[in-house]
Amino acid sequence: MILHIDMDAFYASVEVLDNPEFAGKPVIVGGLSGRGVVAAASYEARMFGVHSAMPMFLALKKCPDAKVVPPRKDRYKQISRQFMAILKSFSPLVEQVSIDEAFLDASGCHNLFGSPEFMARQIKNKIKQHLRLTCSVGIAPVKFLAKIASDMHKPDGLTMIPVEKVHEFVRALPVKDTPGVGPKIFQKLNKLGITTLGDVRDFPENMLEKKLGKFGKRLKELSRGIDKSPVTPFSVPKSISAEETMPLDTADTDLLKKYLLNHAVKVAQQLRKTGFKAKTIFIKLKYSDFNQLTRSTTIQTPTCSSKTLYREACRLFEDCERVKKIRLVGLGVSGLVKTAAAGQMALFDISETEEKQWEKVDKTIDLIQERFGKNILKRAILTGD
Ligand SMILES: [Mg+2]
Numbered sequence: 001m002i003l004h005i006d007m008d009a010f011y012a013s014v015e016v017l018d019n020p021e022f023a024g025k026p027v028i029v030g031g032l033s034g035r036g037v038v039a040a041a042s043y044e045a046r047m048f049g050v051h052s053a054m055p056m057f058l059a060l061k062k063c064p065d066a067k068v069v070p071p072r073k074d075r076y077k078q079i080s081r082q083f084m085a086i087l088k089s090f091s092p093l094v095e096q097v098s099i100d101e102a103f104l105d106a107s108g109c110h111n112l113f114g115s116p117e118f119m120a121r122q123i124k125n126k127i128k129q130h131l132r133l134t135c136s137v138g139i140a141p142v143k144f145l146a147k148i149a150s151d152m153h154k155p156d157g158l159t160m161i162p163v164e165k166v167h168e169f170v171r172a173l174p175v176k177d178t179p180g181v182g183p184k185i186f187q188k189l190n191k192l193g194i195t196t197l198g199d200v201r202d203f204p205e206n207m208l209e210k211k212l213g214k215f216g217k218r219l220k221e222l223s224r225g226i227d228k229s230p231v232t233p234f235s236v237p238k239s240i241s242a243e244e245t246m247p248l249d250t251a252d253t254d255l256l257k258k259y260l261l262n263h264a265v266k267v268a269q270q271l272r273k274t275g276f277k278a279k280t281i282f283i284k285l286k287y288s289d290f291n292q293l294t295r296s297t298t299i300q301t302p303t304c305s306s307k308t309l310y311r312e313a314c315r316l317f318e319d320c321e322r323v324k325k326i327r328l329v330g331l332g333v334s335g336l337v338k339t340a341a342a343g344q345m346a347l348f349d350i351s352e353t354e355e356k357q358w359e360k361v362d363k364t365i366d367l368i369q370e371r372f373g374k375n376i377l378k379r380a381i382l383t384g385d
Contacts, residue, residue: 001107001116002231004138004146005087005123007100008155011040013133014076015069026066030056039071043155076100079131086126090119095231103143105231120158141166142227144179166225171198178222180215188212197223240278241332242266249288249325256329260313261306261379263331268306268362271333277302278333281312285320286328295320302337307358309333 011029016022026045030038036056048063080099087094093105106116113119120137136157138149149159161169175181175189200223208216242263282296295316313331368377
């Protein structure tokens with residue numbers, strides 16, 4: 001089961017915490033200047049129709065007696081860090097979504113904290129005790145439902161959608177409450193006569209994909225209660241790359257390959273430092289006439305080896321047009337996977353041993369350079385003229 005924990009009216013609640021005289025009164029956090037908007041409103045202010053992103057002048061028209069305070073981002077961040085630390089004391093699988101919101105994967109926590117519901121109560125209590133603030137928790141087998149559940153009984157709510165209720169719940173769920181459905185998609189769906197995820201489920205998949213593209217497929221999955229996105233405790237960078245404009249435009253293949261090798265070494269080092277391996281390698285060339293070209297390839301076994309990056313980059317490079325002179329050469333990687341999960345795909349890849357050996361070489365170079373400086377050790381091809 002997955003928990004979604006969301007602090008209640010976070011900024012406004014922190015202001016009440018720090019200014020006890022505000023308790024029970026309508027509080028609005030936001031700028032007072034002409035174009036100021038509401039960043040957060042206490043539940044007392046919401047009763048007057050005030051909500052976040054509303055222009056401040058309008059909010060004050062609706063609720064003239066509100067206490068208005070300017071946002072104090074540093075203070076909110078400070079409390080946010082404590083909030084996250086509390087969550088991490090329950091599970092290492094915590095994914096922060098925003099300053100006051102996170103997913104927590106409760107699988108494997110049963111022995112330590114009991115049922116997900118009991119665990120949610122403990123989390124709520126700990127937050128109340130340590131931060132003197134309330135939060136709302138949603139519990140469901142998948143992320144998108146946990147998020148919807150946490151919003152159902154705010155403030156101080158605890159809502160669970162058990163496995164056996166998922167289908168019934170999803171069928172009745174309005175598409176406008178489904179994550180990813182913005183006003184544009186909502187309109188498209190409306191035209192198709194779709195208002196709930198139940199309607200989505202009954203709608204032919206190929207038609208939905210034709211109308212909505214990739215999102216149609218995702219929506220179809222959601223309508224079956226399927227959400228494959230895992231709780232990801234770190235943010236995965238999309239790509240890592242290095243590029244350099246050369247001092248002079250050149251068509252010299254050897255020189256250009258030296259640049260590629262240099263980039264491969266840098267990119268591979270960055271991969272190892274951040275604990276990732278890459279599946280896709282790309283190169284970028286900018287010609288003297290500023291035309292640009294990129295080529296990419298996907299390999300079977302994710303890598304963080306400079307040798308593999310260099311080998312693949314050279315292969316791509318040799319397939320490119322090299323009649324014109326080149327002013328910039330770049331190398332990058334994408335399709336990143338965390339190292340622990342990488343390297344399990346091509347079980348019978350014969351090059352794996354060699355790949356492993358070169359990883360060792362790379363890691364050793366990392367260590368030596370860390371200790372003695374970048375210039376102590378270089379590939380022979382990168383030295384000299
Ligand atoms: Mg919140």
